[in-house]
Amino acid sequence: MERDNHQEGEAQGVKICDPPSESNPPETLATSLSLLGNHMFPEPVVRKDSTTVVKEEPVDLHLSAVPAQEQNLDAEPISTQIKMLETDTAENQEQECPNNESTDTVDRGTEDAAGDNDQSDSGEFVVTMLAKAKLEEQGIGVKGRSSPLLEAGTQESPAFVSHRDEDVTAESWRQHRKHVFVLSEAGKPIYSRYGSEEALSSTMGVMMALVSFVQSSDNIIRSVYSEEHTVVFLQKGPLVLVCVSSSQQSEQQLRGELLYVYYQIISMLTQASISRIFEHKKNYDLRRLLAGSEKILDGLLNLVDSDPSFLLVAIHCLPLASSLRDSLSQILQKAITPNLVFSILIAKNQLLTIVQEKTVIEDTRLEPADVHLLLNLIGASSAFQAGEIWTPICLPLFNPDCYFYAYISYLDPPECTVCLLLLSTDKEAFYAVAECKRKIEEAMVAQNSLSLIAKAQSYSVSQVGVSDLRHFMYKPFDVPDNYRQLSQFTSPEMEAPYSSEEEKMRLLDLYRYMHSRIHSTSRPLKLIYHVAERETLLAWVTSKFELYTCFSPLVTKACAITAITKLLRWIKKEEDRLFIRYPPKYSTTPNPSKSSRGGKSDQPDSTDNGFLSLL
Amino acid sequence: MPEVSKMKKPDVKVVLLGDMNVGKTSLLHRYTERKFKDTISTVGGAFFLKQWGPYNISIWDTAGREQFHGLGSMYCRGAAAVILTYDVTNWQSLAELEERFLSLTDTANHDCIYAVVGNKADLTDPKAHLSQDLDGVSQDQTECEEDRTEPQVLSACPTPPASPASLSGMILHKQVTHEDALALYGRILRYKGLEEKSSLPAEKMCFETSAKTGYNVDTLFETLFDLVLPSILRKRNENQESPTVDLEECRVASGKRTKSTCC
Numbered sequence: 001m002e003r004d005n006h007q008e009g010e011a012q013g014v015k016i017c018d019p020p021s022e023s024n025p026p027e028t029l030a031t032s033l034s035l036l037g038n039h040m041f042p043e044p045v046v047r048k049d050s051t052t053v054v055k056e057e058p059v060d061l062h063l064s065a066v067p068a069q070e071q072n073l074d075a076e077p078i079s080t081q082i083k084m085l086e087t088d089t090a091e092n093q094e095q096e097c098p099n100n101e102s103t104d105t106v107d108r109g110t111e112d113a114a115g116d117n118d119q120s121d122s123g124e125f126v127v128t129m130l131a132k133a134k135l136e137e138q139g140i141g142v143k144g145r146s147s148p149l150l151e152a153g154t155q156e157s158p159a160f161v162s163h164r165d166e167d168v169t170a171e172s173w174r175q176h177r178k179h180v181f182v183l184s185e186a187g188k189p190i191y192s193r194y195g196s197e198e199a200l201s202s203t204m205g206v207m208m209a210l211v212s213f214v215q216s217s218d219n220i221i222r223s224v225y226s227e228e229h230t231v232v233f234l235q236k237g238p239l240v241l242v243c244v245s246s247s248q249q250s251e252q253q254l255r256g257e258l259l260y261v262y263y264q265i266i267s268m269l270t271q272a273s274i275s276r277i278f279e280h281k282k283n284y285d286l287r288r289l290l291a292g293s294e295k296i297l298d299g300l301l302n303l304v305d306s307d308p309s310f311l312l313v314a315i316h317c318l319p320l321a322s323s324l325r326d327s328l329s330q331i332l333q334k335a336i337t338p339n340l341v342f343s344i345l346i347a348k349n350q351l352l353t354i355v356q357e358k359t360v361i362e363d364t365r366l367e368p369a370d371v372h373l374l375l376n377l378i379g380a381s382s383a384f385q386a387g388e389i390w391t392p393i394c395l396p397l398f399n400p401d402c403y404f405y406a407y408i409s410y411l412d413p414p415e416c417t418v419c420l421l422l423l424s425t426d427k428e429a430f431y432a433v434a435e436c437k438r439k440i441e442e443a444m445v446a447q448n449s450l451s452l453i454a455k456a457q458s459y460s461v462s463q464v465g466v467s468d469l470r471h472f473m474y475k476p477f478d479v480p481d482n483y484r485q486l487s488q489f490t491s492p493e494m495e496a497p498y499s500s501e502e503e504k505m506r507l508l509d510l511y512r513y514m515h516s517r518i519h520s521t522s523r524p525l526k527l528i529y530h531v532a533e534r535e536t537l538l539a540w541v542t543s544k545f546e547l548y549t550c551f552s553p554l555v556t557k558a559c560a561i562t563a564i565t566k567l568l569r570w571i572k573k574e575e576d577r578l579f580i581r582y583p584p585k586y587s588t589t590p591n592p593s594k595s596s597r598g599g600k601s602d603q604p605d606s607t608d609n610g611f612l613s614l615l
Numbered sequence: 616m617p618e619v620s621k622m623k624k625p626d627v628k629v630v631l632l633g634d635m636n637v638g639k640t641s642l643l644h645r646y647t648e649r650k651f652k653d654t655i656s657t658v659g660g661a662f663f664l665k666q667w668g669p670y671n672i673s674i675w676d677t678a679g680r681e682q683f684h685g686l687g688s689m690y691c692r693g694a695a696a697v698i699l700t701y702d703v704t705n706w707q708s709l710a711e712l713e714e715r716f717l718s719l720t721d722t723a724n725h726d727c728i729y730a731v732v733g734n735k736a737d738l739t740d741p742k743a744h745l746s747q748d749l750d751g752v753s754q755d756q757t758e759c760e761e762d763r764t765e766p767q768v769l770s771a772c773p774t775p776p777a778s779p780a781s782l783s784g785m786i787l788h789k790q791v792t793h794e795d796a797l798a799l800y801g802r803i804l805r806y807k808g809l810e811e812k813s814s815l816p817a818e819k820m821c822f823e824t825s826a827k828t829g830y831n832v833d834t835l836f837e838t839l840f841d842l843v844l845p846s847i848l849r850k851r852n853e854n855q856e857s858p859t860v861d862l863e864e865c866r867v868a869s870g871k872r873t874k875s876t877c878c
């Protein structure tokens with residue numbers, strides 16, 4: 001699983017990669033493009049024995065612009081119940097990073113052994129070629145682009161604004177921070193985040209030519225770096241996903257994001273259907289089946305950029321007095337019908353509570369990624385909120401080949417902030433499930449739950465009572481207490497100076513950077529103290545939690561450590577409110593012999609949803 | 616586990632079928648909310664309960680996307696009326712009704728009635744700019760301004776256009792004529808093995824509507840609701856034998872899902 005491409009002799013601080021050489025002989029470009037049609041490249045492009053064209057990632061966000069200082073914390077005493085782990089020294093670099101598992105949830109199955117990565121020339125080549133492919137469509141030259149950090153956030157439009165009609169020849173198109181393309185193995189365009197797939201078909205063709213060329217020599221193309229862009233490829237079954245990013249995220253993070261896109265597609269069609277479709281017809285146009293779902297994918301990508309839940313692979317639940325949360329859970333627990341497997345209550349797009357069927361999911365838990373996909377689906381499809389929606393949905397991490405049937409209804413029209421989501425395995429159960437909703441509604445009226453929920457809100461970091469602490473993200477790992485629970489994290493509202501979209505994005509980018517260091521496959525760190533110009537960040541991972549904190553730039557190391565001690569105490573004190581502590585269960589299956597995840601029992605519906613007959 | 620109490624069954628079921636983007640959701644929205652606003656492509660199917668006098672009519676708005684094809688027959692099961700919707704500016708959308716959607720209605724009631732509805736008439740037909748359905752201005756107070764504007768001002772309409780044509784406000788080529796729809800209706804009857812003489816006449820069951828202006832929208836739904844009344848009454852009579860019915864009907868009567876319009 002682990003890709004080992006670490007550079008030796010790096011004591012501490014920032015890794016700096018030489019930017020790939022700027023100059024690219026024009027004749028190489030011309031030659032390569034003329035050869036594209038034959039799916040051939042000049043000999044030196046990809047070495048036969050090379051597995052990838054991965055280049056060591058450029059890491060520091062600020063190095064070029066801002067004096068950054070990064071150092072390891074000495075093991076200073078922190079008086080919490082949690083023993084402070086050793087700091088990042090050469091000795092413990094090999095030690096397994098306890099939080100690797102968390103990213104595996106999303107990353108699993110995508111890590112291939114990578115070998116030689118000394119392929120900077122081909123990397124540069126490939127990127128330039130992608131750029132050239134765009135030029136061909138535009139008929140104009142590449143102009144200098146602004147710093148990705150400057151434009152961070154500014155290009156991000158509010159969710160669900162369609163970018164389908166965007167002019168792909170415009171400079172603004174290329175300046176998007178992160179492009180995402182999905183294509184089929186046969187090179188057919190399936191999705192593009194910006195601009196229509198048709199307009200981009202030649203760009204996609206080039207990407208596919210690349211992918212198939214590398215495949216033909218039994219190598220799988222993984223990523224390409226240039227000074228400005230990181231291009232990450234992910235092949236999943238018959239689909240190829242490509243991200244062209246000018247954000248400074250790690251390849252691992254970008255691949256995780258592509259995986260979310262893949263999972264969202266699976267959630268709509270199932271993996272089994274997609275395989276069957278392409279087995280049946282290699283050049284099938286999958287847009288036929290995804291037509292109308294583009295906004296769901298657009299929405300997902302906007303969330304991925306703006307919501308750290310995706311980065312942390314954890315759920316952010318709405319803070320709620322545990323008594324209220326318990327009473328809501330009990331309401332859900334009482335409104336059941338056969339084949340109901342999950343009852344989920346959501347307010348302001350955050351989880352309030354989740355109750356699950358005992359036997360169907362005996363030995364497993366709902367993966368955060370599946371919950372993220374559900375929340376995104378709800379967010380993207382709630383325009384017409386008066387109705388009760390009944391739709392098939394697949395939870396890819398639970399079982400990528402089967403459908404659940406989702407009942408989605410708002411409990412507080414016309415505001416529509418409190419949403420009930422009931423998942424059944426029975427396609428025909430709509431009326432029975434809708435009846436559960438009516439029971440839940442009645443009970444909530446009786447207990448005045450809606451007005452109590454309306455008062456619930458995220459918290460301010462000032463409640464922690466630590467000056468200099470501006471923001472944090474805290475993700476506890478499974479402890480015996482909440483064994484098999486949903487992975488969760490808690491985080492206060494982003495407040496000044498992170499109120500504007502740009503500043504929020506900048507902080508998130510800093511977190512993403514810290515996260516990439518902590519989760520680096522080559523050299524994971526346990527503790528990072530990162531002094532930037534406008535803030536100081538401290539990230540710390542132990543066997544019990546993962547913590548990212550942001551302080552004012554004036555904080556001293558000693559202060560930061562005291563602050564974290566206080567913060568951890570505060571979280572401990574508040575944890576009943578901040579987290580769903582004991583996800584309750586119910587039993588709706590008469591015979592408790594059902595198998596769970598992956599088991600092709602008669603539980604989730606594995607039918608093909610009927611569209612195969614339309615091929 | 617306690618016996619799950621039966622869902623208060625609506626009296627009758629009406630299903631909207633048709634390709635995505637023909638305007639099914641917009642039609643329903645126009646009828647129930649008296650508004651035309653931007654829609655998001657429907658996911659699966661959406662269930663609505665409409666109070667029609669003393670009766671509860673359930674309306675299923677379906678996605679029409681191929682992705683959800685397999686669910687179509689489930690949404691149609693036991694339907695008393697099916698609204699087959701196409702877009703008058705798009706010939707393919709009429710063809711799809713026959714190719715893809717008609718077979719889904721196999722699970723509908725044997726006496727199910729069918730309406731063929733050509734939507735977006737505002738794009739092709741100047742008369743569709745004026746709603747005939749206004750039985751009083753008051754009813755339409757809540758609408759977006761643009762809905763009531765005169766045809767010639769439509770070009771200045773500030774709302775996101777549904778198609779390039781409405782951007783310029785020009786009249787689009789009408790790809791599907793009323794006669795095409797009438798012919799399709801005839802073929803539907805044949806597919807169902809129904810006699811033309813003993814069935815509802817095509818002239819009555821083929822509509823051209825505009826969800827955008829409201830043209831013919833109330834007429835469409837109200838005609839259908841009136842036509843399914845016998846079906847409702849028969850169903851109620853059948854249910855008289857069941858002792859639980861009274862209880863259920865009480866709850867139905869006190870249902871709070873009354874829509875903005877009354878009848």
Ligand SMILES: Nc1nc2c(ncn2[C@@H]2O[C@H](COP(=O)(O)OP(=O)(O)O)[C@@H](O)[C@H]2O)c(=O)[nH]1
Nearest residue numbers: 635636637638639640641654735777825826827
């Ligand atoms: N001009 C015009 N546009 C319409 C009309 N009805 C719907 N639309 C537009 O057509 C698109 C699809 O509508 P929608 O109701 O979502 O279609 P559905 O997929 O059949 O539910 C939207 O952009 C609507 O604004 C209409 O009567 N006239």
Ligand SMILES: [Mg+2]
Nearest residue numbers: 639640656657
């Ligand atoms: Mg719709």
